[in-house]
Amino acid sequence: MSTSEKQNTKIDFSQKEQTYFWNCWKFTSKNGQQRWHFEIPDELKDIVQSEEDWNKAEAKEFLKHFDQSFIFDKKVNPNSADKVFRWIRDQQVDPHKIVGSDPNASLKERTRTSLLNGFSFYETLQEPDGNWAGDYGGPLFLIPGLVIASYISETPFEKPMQVLMKRNLWNHQNEDGGWGLHIEGHSTMFGTVMQYVTLRILGEDLSHPDMQRAQKWILDNGGAIKIPQWGKFYLSVLNVYDWKGNDALLPEMWKFPKWVPFHPGKYWCHNRMIFLPMSYCYGNKVKVKENDLVLAMRKELYVQDYDKINWRKARREACEIDIFHPVNKWYLFLSKFTNFYERIHSKRFRKKALKYVNDYIDHEDIHTRYINIGPVNQAINSICVWHHHGKDSEQFQQHVYRWQDYLWIAEDGAKMGGYNGSQLWDTSFAGQALLEADMESDFPEMAANIYHFIDITQIDRDPVEHKKYWRDVTVGCWPFSTIDHAWAVTDCTSEGMKTALLYNNKPHIPKKNVIDVERLKPAIDWLLFMQNNDGGWASYERKRAPQWIEVLNPAMLFENIMVEVTYTECSSATMQGLKEFMLNHDYRKEDIKKAIAKGTEFLKKKQWDDGSFYGCWGVCFCYGTWFGIEGLLCGGEEGYENGNPSERIKKACDFLVSKQSADGSWGEHFESCVQHCYIQHEEGQIINTAWALLGLMKAKYPNKEVIEKGVEFILSRQWDNGDFPQEAISGVFNGNCMETYTSYRNVFPLWALARYYQYYSK
Numbered sequence: 001m002s003t004s005e006k007q008n009t010k011i012d013f014s015q016k017e018q019t020y021f022w023n024c025w026k027f028t029s030k031n032g033q034q035r036w037h038f039e040i041p042d043e044l045k046d047i048v049q050s051e052e053d054w055n056k057a058e059a060k061e062f063l064k065h066f067d068q069s070f071i072f073d074k075k076v077n078p079n080s081a082d083k084v085f086r087w088i089r090d091q092q093v094d095p096h097k098i099v100g101s102d103p104n105a106s107l108k109e110r111t112r113t114s115l116l117n118g119f120s121f122y123e124t125l126q127e128p129d130g131n132w133a134g135d136y137g138g139p140l141f142l143i144p145g146l147v148i149a150s151y152i153s154e155t156p157f158e159k160p161m162q163v164l165m166k167r168n169l170w171n172h173q174n175e176d177g178g179w180g181l182h183i184e185g186h187s188t189m190f191g192t193v194m195q196y197v198t199l200r201i202l203g204e205d206l207s208h209p210d211m212q213r214a215q216k217w218i219l220d221n222g223g224a225i226k227i228p229q230w231g232k233f234y235l236s237v238l239n240v241y242d243w244k245g246n247d248a249l250l251p252e253m254w255k256f257p258k259w260v261p262f263h264p265g266k267y268w269c270h271n272r273m274i275f276l277p278m279s280y281c282y283g284n285k286v287k288v289k290e291n292d293l294v295l296a297m298r299k300e301l302y303v304q305d306y307d308k309i310n311w312r313k314a315r316r317e318a319c320e321i322d323i324f325h326p327v328n329k330w331y332l333f334l335s336k337f338t339n340f341y342e343r344i345h346s347k348r349f350r351k352k353a354l355k356y357v358n359d360y361i362d363h364e365d366i367h368t369r370y371i372n373i374g375p376v377n378q379a380i381n382s383i384c385v386w387h388h389h390g391k392d393s394e395q396f397q398q399h400v401y402r403w404q405d406y407l408w409i410a411e412d413g414a415k416m417g418g419y420n421g422s423q424l425w426d427t428s429f430a431g432q433a434l435l436e437a438d439m440e441s442d443f444p445e446m447a448a449n450i451y452h453f454i455d456i457t458q459i460d461r462d463p464v465e466h467k468k469y470w471r472d473v474t475v476g477c478w479p480f481s482t483i484d485h486a487w488a489v490t491d492c493t494s495e496g497m498k499t500a501l502l503y504n505n506k507p508h509i510p511k512k513n514v515i516d517v518e519r520l521k522p523a524i525d526w527l528l529f530m531q532n533n534d535g536g537w538a539s540y541e542r543k544r545a546p547q548w549i550e551v552l553n554p555a556m557l558f559e560n561i562m563v564e565v566t567y568t569e570c571s572s573a574t575m576q577g578l579k580e581f582m583l584n585h586d587y588r589k590e591d592i593k594k595a596i597a598k599g600t601e602f603l604k605k606k607q608w609d610d611g612s613f614y615g616c617w618g619v620c621f622c623y624g625t626w627f628g629i630e631g632l633l634c635g636g637e638e639g640y641e642n643g644n645p646s647e648r649i650k651k652a653c654d655f656l657v658s659k660q661s662a663d664g665s666w667g668e669h670f671e672s673c674v675q676h677c678y679i680q681h682e683e684g685q686i687i688n689t690a691w692a693l694l695g696l697m698k699a700k701y702p703n704k705e706v707i708e709k710g711v712e713f714i715l716s717r718q719w720d721n722g723d724f725p726q727e728a729i730s731g732v733f734n735g736n737c738m739e740t741y742t743s744y745r746n747v748f749p750l751w752a753l754a755r756y757y758q759y760y761s762k
């Protein structure tokens with residue numbers, strides 16, 4: 001058949017199954033770098049040879065059905081279940097071993113069967129280099145930043161990606177027409193306006209009834225003038241909000257003397273690395289050129305005439321529904337000075353400050369190999385780099401290359417992850433769960449690959465001129481995701497190190513390179529250095545400024561973003577890592593002992609009167625209390641093994657037990673994080689159940705009935721193929737935004753079952 005004949009063939013895409021379209025996505029991973037590529041199906045190869053060809057009738061017909069195959073019903077569960085990734089894997093791997101379960105067998109036997117099936121299944125998802133890839137979505141404010149970066153730089157995504165980005169937004173529109181801060185959240189001005197402009201950039205307009213519903217939500221709630229600070233920033237870059245409507249984001253602040261307590265160099269690194277490119281854009285008033293779309297959006301987004309808006313007043317406008325953390329009067333006071341300075345600023349000084357900002361952005365780009373610390377500064381840095389170095393520059397092209405590292409394809413479309421993945425984190429937990437089940441010999445390749453990934457992900461470089469750019473040296477530590485990312489985190493370093501040490505003690509696990517004591521010493525030095533004066537550990541850095549700086553938090557949507565905060569989870573994990581090291585090596589033993597003792601005192605202060613611990617990175621009290629218990633035990637508090645538990649352990653266990661439901665499960669709603677009090681989910685959740693059980697079993701909680709009911713609940717939820725269902729969202733950051741961790745549904749139930757199998761069934 002000649003090419004022209006082929007082109008005339010009408011392909012009936014309506015007859016194709018959903019998986020035909022899913023199969024257009026190919027996934028690759030190298031050293032943890034996750035990338036999805038769209039591959040044109042054979043039937044279309046001759047028809048679509050360039051981006052313009054997507055306008056041909058047949059290609060459009062394909063895209064229509066392609067789009068429909070990613071329709072997702074949020075009402076069933078707003079959390080997608082990584083079906084595309086898991087389906088693709090299922091096609092690639094040989095069927096894994098399934099052990100038949102005998103319902104009459106003992107709980108111990110059934111737990112063993114469940115573990116074997118669970119790990120067999122989980123092994124099919126492991127990447128050849130040892131890590132687990134997965135959906136790290138959840139927040140809805142990330143893709144808009146990236147789409148704005150692609151729009152201003154005239155670097156569009158390929159058509160199928162655009163289609164799925166839109167599909168993802170449609171899938172997550174709430175019934176009232178708006179969008180939340182994250183997939184389970186109620187509609188907010190920030191969420192709704194950001195998705196609205198994203199859809200407009202991607203080609204939708206008000207002829208679409210769902211766009212009309214979105215617009216109605218915005219106008220009914222006061223219009224885009226009421227978007228909180230980050231939104232004001234993004235809209236200003238888009239040129240649909242005046243830069244004058246922002247409080248000054250002065251690049252000059254980087255030139256403050258170092259002793260100033262609110263010097264931006266002292267902010268929590270995520271906030272610092274976002275303020276950095278924001279100050280570049282503000283200093284240069286970067287914006288999209290006025291065009292038809294800009295003019296149209298100015299009309300669509302406001303209740304008042306755009307040209308008559310009082311922008312100075314607009315700075316203070318914010319939609320009530322959005323406000324989680326109101327701005328403080330000190331912020332209002334200080335911004336009077338910064339806003340005044342903007343009016344009189346010296347051009348020479350601005351130039352000098354911007355030069356430092358540029359160098360700093362380049363520094364972050366080079367150190368993280370253009371991934372950047374997170375999705376927000378990836379997008380805004382891209383805008384700055386495009387503006388400063390130009391579209392054809394090597395630097396900008398490197399950014400564009402890395403955009404893909406953040407994009408994930410699932411059955412609900414294309415989304416931007418909260419990080420470039422959670423590879424090291426998930427792999428460490430999987431490694432520990434496998435060892436605790438004592439099944440490394442049943443899954444030798446999985447075990448060897450886990451070790452390999454931990455080995456190749458240990459950070460191999462320090463930021464150059466680290467002091468100039470407010471960084472610490474981090475060689476020998478571990479990141480949350482990949483070696484390319486290379487920002488060290490306390491608990492990731494501890495979990496990575498702990499896993500390495502546990503595997504080192506298993507000589508039968510093959511290792512290409514051994515992570516020996518010399519390689520661990522720098523991590524120990526860093527962890528000891530990272531302990532704060534209050535005895536606790538923060539996330540990436542030591543606390544650099546007093547907590548009161550939080551009064552300058554302008555974001556409204558998040559808490560604890562201004563300075564590092566010491567956390568139960570990071571502290572508990574670090575103490576456990578240090579202890580494991582001390583059990584194996586003598587290096588700095590006395591320092592470690594002191595650090596653990598001080599850490600224990602810190603944890604005691606974090607315990608609430610009811611015995612619980614608030615979790616900052618997982619939902620919520622179940623997560624925090626699990627870490628609290630492990631940390632206290634690590635610090636020497638007594639569990640139940642001798643029938644004489646310490647008061648604190650007893651209280652923590654009593655708290656957990658008081659939250660168990662009649663069916664044996666624990667189920668906590670993400671609102672616990674937001675409202676700072678335990679809120680029951682209407683359904684039992686396997687992940688919460690696993691965390692509660694892990695804590696109770698670590699303390700050797702003696703009431704077997706409590707534990708066994710929980711274990712039965714987990715077993716009852718496991719599927720025949722060994723996988724577990726995706727339930728409610730389980731991760732959180734800054735008190736208000738939720739985050740998907742798709743691997744948690746496998747790793748934590750298996751870990752809890754492992755603990756039960758080993759400790760309680762003997």
Ligand code: LAN
Nearest residue numbers: 270374376418419480489491539558569617733734
């Ligand atoms: C993460 C993800 C992992 C998380 C743990 C390791 C679980 C935690 O114990 C320490 C903190 C850390 C590393 C963490 C910090 C905040 C992050 C980076 C995130 C929750 C992922 C996304 C989030 C980031 C701040 C998103 C951007 C939004 C802002 C409000 C700045």
